[in-house]
Amino acid sequence: MAVRYGGPIKRAATFYVPLALMVGVTLFPFYWMVITSIRPDPELYNVRSNPFFTLHPTLKHFEYLFDLTLFPRWALNTLFIATVSTAISLFCGLLAGYALARLQFRLAPPLGTMIFITYLVPPTLLFIPLGDVVKTFGIGDTPWALILTYPTFLIPFCTWLLMGYFKTIPREIEECARIDGASRIRAMVSITFPLAVPGILSAGIFAFTLSWNEFLYALVFLSSPQQKTIPIGVFTELVRGDVFYWGPLMAGALLGSIPVALVYSFFVEHYVTALTGAVKG
């Protein structure tokens, strides 16, 4: 919708000022993370000092994070868990999405509906019994507790997104390959899947950020400090009782946000496709 504006003053009032406000509010907490993480403690805990900038920037909080906490370990755990659970979910979602979008079988509509429903099931509903299940399988407090449970919300998402994507790829391309003698599986793997790469990329990026950010399952299923992921480690290990170590906390929050922000910035278009594709019923 192209809104036409009058003079420059009117345009400033109705457009630039609201836009600047919106961007400011959106980004302010990130500025706050940055500034807190480089201000020395005596300044941080002084009500009089101006909190918006510092003349004595320091990297002490980052040193604390790397030398006195298990932050590097948490980062590796998070990366490993997010990568493997994304890979599993993409594999399952690709096959399931293909089956539901392309194959004719009686159970297709109810199964599609079922997967859509599981897509809407929030972790909050299931975390208590799921904690029991994880223990029964003997994978409590291991990365596998998360690697196997994250796909419960990633697979429905990937399936849903890729199903929509497969429907946009003309069937005829595959049929040509089959007339030329390719088997169904061969046509699927070497003709349709390569055409779906943009969709796979979108689903993968989205799934990766979702598992990087997950909190509740990681909080419930992991207990030893060296097994934790970044969101849980920063939250539970840098707050001792009522004492908050704000410098290292914000340094950790910043470093924990940067990887997803980077992945996102490289693939903005794919991410937005996933986001908007995910909600189109």
Place this chain on the structure above:
Amino acid sequence: MADQRIEPLLAESARPGATAIPMPIAVATQKARRPNRWSGLLEREPVLAAVLLAPTLVILTLFIAYPFVLGIWLAVSDKVVGRPGSFVGLHNFQVNLNDQIFLRAFQNTFVYTFIATILKLALGMLAALLLNNHFKFKRVIRASMLLPWIVPTVLSTLAWQWMFDATFSVFNWVLMNTGIISRRILWLGDGTLAMGCLIAVNVWRGMPFFAITLLAGLQTVNPDLHEAAEIDGANAWQRFWRVTLPLIKPIMLVVVLFSMIATFADFQLIYVLTRGGPYSSTHVFGTYAYEIAMRAAKLGQGASISLFLFPFLLMVIVFQLWYIRRSD
């Protein structure tokens, strides 16, 4: 095994008197027939579908369907950590309905969901309309708008917690230095104010999702329709209300439903910012279930609390499915 089958054929064709021609034909048919047993089966669509769906169904059965059934069992049992539970009927639900904290959490969940969703929709729509213009650095600004939504919620909520700090709150610093207030505001020290802060952070985090999806909706609106309406004398407000809104209603509805489910079942934002405090006044279903099940170790009681999410979720899901069917 394949070689064994081909060998007699080779032997046969090598017999004196046999022509050389049958050999390649025989080998070719054998080659085609060999994978036929398996792939012949896989050429049938229902069989192939079953194979392709198997991994998904196994994972979803083990980690969604089974825990769901187990959750219902837990909710009607007195299971605590470290001891098998026994059936207690609806006892847990009775306990909940006589628990003041639970009733407060019940109310909070709905207040939190509805106020936050309405604000996210209104501000998200405003943001989408602003972003749907031509301006400098459009791509960068659009992309950066989504940041609150993509970074780990826990980490950004920690930043907010620091901004709401009782002593060092930046908001207090600004308000006191500009002379607007003379005493520090304890942002998270009072139930109502803390709920307001929770809603504000939730809106900050969720608004970009609305903005970007609604923007995608706006971009599908044909500008010609606006010009036509303008020629007919419609002002900007009328054009938005009568032209844009009806066209993006479907996507708007879906975004609202998705967001409502996520907000209704929220856990991390509230758990990190207030942990349900002060004095258990800001609990929602999710955080209170966690409190009872994980901190008080009463798994059965906790499961009965999270089950309260279910009727609402079911309603939304049924509505959404009905809506999808209808629009198909």
